Amino acid sequence: MKKYIFTLCSVITVLLILVLTNDGYNSLYAHASGAQAGYTGSPGDGRNCTSCHAGTATSQNGLITSTIPVTGYVPGSVYTITASIVSAGTVKFGFEVSPQNTAGSKKGTMTVTSSSQTQLVGSGKYITHTLSGTAAVTGSKTWTFNWTAPFAGSGDLTFYGAFNASNNNGTNDGDQIILSQMLVHENLATGFHESLAEAFIKVYPNPASSWLNIVPIKGAVNLVRVFDLDGKKVLENSIENAGTVNLNIQSLEAGVYILILDTEEKTVTEKIVVL
Numbered sequence: 342m343k344k345y346i347f348t349l350c351s352v353i354t355v356l357l358i359l360v361l362t363n364d365g366y367n368s369l370y371a372h373a374s375g376a377q378a379g380y381t382g383s384p385g386d387g388r389n390c391t392s393c394h395a396g397t398a399t400s401q402n403g404l405i406t407s408t409i410p411v412t413g414y415v416p417g418s419v420y421t422i423t424a425s426i427v428s429a430g431t432v433k434f435g436f437e438v439s440p441q442n443t444a445g446s447k448k449g450t451m452t453v454t455s456s457s458q459t460q461l462v463g464s465g466k467y468i469t470h471t472l473s474g475t476a477a478v479t480g481s482k483t484w485t486f487n488w489t490a491p492f493a494g495s496g497d498l499t500f501y502g503a504f505n506a507s508n509n510n511g512t513n514d515g516d517q518i519i520l521s522q523m524l525v526h527e528n529l530a531t532g533f534h535e536s537l538a539e540a541f542i543k544v545y546p547n548p549a550s551s552w553l554n555i556v557p558i559k560g561a562v563n564l565v566r567v568f569d570l571d572g573k574k575v576l577e578n579s580i581e582n583a584g585t586v587n588l589n590i591q592s593l594e595a596g597v598y599i600l601i602l603d604t605e606e607k608t609v610t611e612k613i614v615v616l
Contacts, residue, residue, distance in 0.1 A: 374472040376437040376503075378463025382520040383501035385445015390435070390503045390518045397518075398503070404521035405438060405500045407488070413528035414449075414490040416610075417568060417601060422451075425483040428506035428517055434482035435505040437462075437469040440498055448498040449572040452487040459484050465571075475507070490527075491572030492599035493610040499524050542602060548614035555586040555602065562586055564603035567613075569596070590615055 372393065382389035382398065391398050408421045424436050440448050447466040453459050458474035461467070468486055475482075491498075499522050506517040541559035555562060565588055567576035575593060580586055593615045600611045 372435065373433075373475055375460055375462060376435060376467075376469040378467045380503055381437050381439045381441075381467065381501040382503045383439060383441050383445060383499070383522075384443065385441050386439070386501070389520055390437075390505050390516075394505060394516045394518055398520050399518070400520045402521060404504060404519065405502050405523040407500075407523065407525070409490075409525050410528075413526035415528050416490050416493040416495070416599075417566060417572070417574065419452075419487055419489050421454075421485055422488050422500065423483060423485050424502055424504070425481065426504045426506060426519065427481045429480050431506045431508070431517075432477060432479050433475050433507040433509045434477050435470045435475055435507065436482075436484060436502060437467050438500055438502040439463075439467045440488060440500050441466075442496065442498050447571060448495055449491045450489040452489065454486050455484075459486055489572050489574070492568045492570065493527075493601070495527060495572070497524065497526050542604075542609065544600065544611055544613070547611075548616045549590060550616040551589070551591050553588040553590050553600075553613065555588060557584075557586075557604070560604050560606060562602050562604055566601045566603075567593070568599045568601065570599070 379386045380388050380390055380392060389398050404424060404426055406423045414420065424438050426434055442448055451461060451465060451468050453461060458471060459468055460471050462469055470484065474484065502521050504519045504521065508516055543556040543558065545554050555565065562580050565578045565580065565586060566574055568574050578588060595615055598613050598615060600613045602609050
């Protein structure tokens with residue numbers, strides 16, 4: 342019996358060693374089902390795919406493109422982001438992209454538009470491939486997703502991306518790792534930075550816990566939107582009648598939010614605190 346147990350333990354040990362050293366099956370090296378969070382090569386992440394794949398990363402412009410106009414993103418607007426890579430003869434590709442500021446904080450909100458190709462990881466800070474999203478027509482691969490721009494005043498940000506053109510040999514050797522980034526600016530000519538006082542609007546109480554009163558002294562408010570600090574829209578109310586707007590904020594968790602008000606002439610923004 343003791344000999345049997347010893348033999349069984351030895352077999353299990355050998356199997357564990359094989360699993361842990363076989364790069365084709367070790368999730369630490371072969372992330373065919375999606376990259377781990379934090380490997381975009383951004384200054385905030387400090388890591389890229391070479392942490393798992395042997396070799397040296399190279400840089401290449403233009404692998405990340407978007408529908409964001411050259412004048413910059415408009416806070417709260419939704420844009421299509423495209424990540425693409427070309428490598429002759431390659432049939433397996435991977436990627437990870439994240440929109441960050443220079444401090445490494447996530448800016449805006451990414452949304453999956455093809456769940457068979459892409460997925461969010463790291464609490465939505467990163468988007469990466471799925472297992473089926475690695476396959477490609479020989480030589481190139483493209484992924485797309487949506488991005489909602491963050492609140493006004495967020496400033497410039499960069500989409501950082503790490504790409505893997507895999508030789509599909511079942512190991513972590515021989516893959517081509519490419520880093521790319523896309524800088525985007527905030528459109529400062531949209532009127533979002535005008536103060537409430539300049540727009541003749543009062544908002545009270547602030548901080549608030551249940552209701553927020555929005556009083557247009559001059560003109561009328563047509564649309565009320567509330568965004569969290571990641572740029573995700575959490576409330577939206579269209580206003581049919583002019584006058585005071587009583588906004589119910591009881592559904593919001595305690596924290597800081599961005600209130601955006603559309604009037605007949607302009608759009609203004611204000612930071613509010615929910616208790």
